[in-house]
Amino acid sequence: MADPTSRPARTSPPYDLYQREIFKAGSYGSLPPFSTDPDQLEHLAKEKLSARGWLYASSNAGLSLTHASNRLAFSEYQIIPRMLVPTLTRDISTTLFGHSIPAPICFAPIGVNGIYHPDGELAVAKVAGELGLPYCLSTASSRKLENVAAANDAGGTAAGRERGGPRFFQLYLPHSWELAESLLRRAWNNGFDVCVMTVDTDHLAWRHGDLAEANYAFYYGIGNKMGWSDPVFQKYLEEKGIDPATDPQTAGRAWIDTIWHGKAHSWADLPRVIRLWKDISGGRPFVLKGIQSAHDALLAKQHGCDGIIVSNHAGRQVDGAVGSLEVLPEVVDAVGRDMPVLFDSGIRTAADVFKALALGARAVLVGRYVPSLPSCKPVRSMPQQPFSGCCSTLFSTLMTRISSPC
Secondary structure (H helix, E strand, O other): OOOOOOOOOOOOOOOOHHHHHHHHHHHOOOOOOOOOOHHHHHHHHHHHOOHHHHHHHHOOOOOOHHHHHHHHHHHOOOOOOOOOOOOOOOOOOEEEOOEEEOOOEEEOOOOOHHHOOOOOHHHHHHHHHHHOOOEEEOOOOOOOHHHHHHHHHHHHHHOOOOOOOOEEEEEOOOOOHHHHHHHHHHHHHOOEEEEEEEOOOOOOOOOHHHHHOOOOHHHHOOOOHHHHOOHHHHHHHHHHOOOOOOOHHHHHHHHHHHHOOOOOOOHHHHHHHHHHHHHHHOOOOEEEEEEOOHHHHHHHHHOOOOEEEEOOHHHOOOOOOOOHHHHHHHHHHHHOOOOOEEEOOOOOOHHHHHHHHHOOOOEEEEOOOHHHHHHOOOOOOOOOOHHHHHHHHHHHHHHHHHOOOO
16 A cells, blocks of 8 residues: 555565555546455355356355354454564565465365356466466366466466466376376376365265255266366267267266265375376475364375365365364474465455464465356456456455555
């Protein structure tokens, strides 16, 4: 908010000037296109999204007790402000898995973006590239991996860089090791240099809203492009006589049955998948997502993981589970500061980001902003691209508020 002409130069981008821009534009009659209040965004998303899109975004496991615990956990910690501390030169940039990033915020691996907007993952990946923040692509992508990588690079080019931001690949380990290798090779060949294996979704939770409308996107042909574009899975479909173009329902069931249903992996599987990724990538980091206890965090470290993400899938998998923030400190203490611990589940504001970082997280992942984006109006810099424009605004606002008073 400070006058940019009267303050020292910073080593990280001056995100806080966005607040100044809002007030300045407003004084000339131009108001923001939408409120950044998370509750208002959620209300707007419910109004504007399709029924299936809204249900997929909002449905949680069981009675949403874990979802509520995630938010309640943040209220249990309060910030103690310190005064008369020079803040104009502060630097919120950090290093994550060898990447220098402008802020400790990552795009979480939200799948099935095509249910929210026709551009799907392409728009979100482009904005991540524009902002230079890590983008994690889900195995449940509704767009081809190669096209998402290109969109991410296009965002970086638009921001004046040679390529996009850091790219991570979220892996649901398939039943087939041949398919796992194919997915990981495609990821590595397209610039995804960190593997994030999600371990809390060997089956789908009981989500009342989705069940009431039989709302399972994969069965309707949405969220399957990762598999349908993979040569190993294409061969499998051909052998079974399944054509996604004429029978997307059967092809969708085949894909999701291959990467999720009926296959609960164990710690015994971990060395093999880590070795596979390390061989393909030349030793790049392997991260586990979905850790909720210090015991499992230690097991992850003992099995050779390079990082973990404390997450309960935003309350979408196990009802009545502990809030992620509650276990973050003990997980950090268990594995030590030499192992990066990231945080996911429940982030809504910059104050939330601040608390997670203060409790030991190296960075946070933000995901549930994404479903609200198609419901927003176009923004100033990208009037022809409302989805990506709103995404850029929301994530920039988070960074603005970290670098300003929360």
